[in-house]
Amino acid sequence: MSTFVLIHGAGDVGWYWHLVQAELRARGHDSIAPDLPCDDDAAGLAEYADSVISAIGDRTDLVIVGQSLGGFTAPLVCEQVSARLMILVAPLIPAPGEAVTAYWAATGWDREPREPHDDVFYQDVPPELAAEARARGRAQSETRLGEPTPMRAWPAVPTKVLICRDDRLLPVAYQRRVARERLGIVPDEIDGGHTPALSRPGDLADRLVGYR
Template sequence: MNTFLFVHGAFQGSWCWDQIKPSLQQKGHTVIAIDLPGSGEDATPPQDVSLESYVNKVVTTIEKIDEPVILVGHSMSGMVISQVAENIPDKIKKLVYVCAFVPENGQAISDIASGGPKATFDEKNQTITLMEEFIAEDMLNESSEEDLQLFKKKIRPQPVQPFEDQVSLTNERFGRVPSVYIETTNDRSIPVDLQRQMYATKPFERIYTLDADHFPFYSRKKELVDCLLDIAVTER
């Protein structure tokens, strides 16, 4: 059995994985989901949040686990799991990008994504807050009304600094960690064409395709779990 460590995307928290965790646990896997600094229930002031603080939180969590983990990152956290793999490659069994950013060395999210989410900027707190119509139309466009309302209830303003911070990656470390990508073909937040441009830059072991929006842990729960279970049984 494996240990899955889930890292959420922007505006979210560990809660976003709640609906798929039980299915993995029922198969005997250990499942850990964390709140990044300034997200979920973490009380770090947004002005103190950076990509480095995200990475440090994940590294600290992994170092407490006895075995290498399957590290899963959604959306923004493709940047986070990439840097974590660079820092501690021997502690990662596999990287799993769920419609996530795949950076090249020296890139930030702001270098990859054009425009970004439709959001309002709070200069004092250095955060952005999603606009209501964008959530339903461009993010959870294939998810249920129940999941949409849950998402709206739980999201928080997103610290902006992690979008500007660059990763530092090498082929010798990050490049040797086995990776898979789960693309989402009905994604309006990170369109599938952009996903494919990004994952073409790295030799992924396998590409999984889901006819899902940007939140497959809502819109395609079973299919996402099936992908993760398949990843877990595939030899490194």
């Protein structure tokens, strides 16, 4: 049995993962999904990682999973715990010393062709579930997002990248390119938009367990 450490994205809470957690339990695995202090102006990436590490406690056989902005936190966690695997889902993939606010221009996101949409997060999530996700979300503090990540090199942990073919926030061609340029990885792909833990929890759990 592994413990999947599930790290949410910007302005979110651990509840985002609750359907995936149920699927992981059904497959015989443990999981934790801590709330990051993303609405705290005093907290930066190091504090995000500390909150995850505190939640891990003495658990072992760890698989670290970072969603979206959680891609900045996951490698910091892997620097400080013994993890068998890191999985990045629809992720931001930081370079050493890069700030979140610098990521978009550095990766060419602002030059990527994409169609305008009213909903870039929950377009394929059932409406009632999407409404609950919005109600549970928190304001993402940007006070310290301009600080460089403390990561100085990508951690020596096997890494998988899983991207979403219908992602409106991070277009699939963009994600393929960034994964290749930054990690030398050809990412795997799953159907759906930016939040597959809500739209396709069973499929996502199958991928996570399969990587393990």
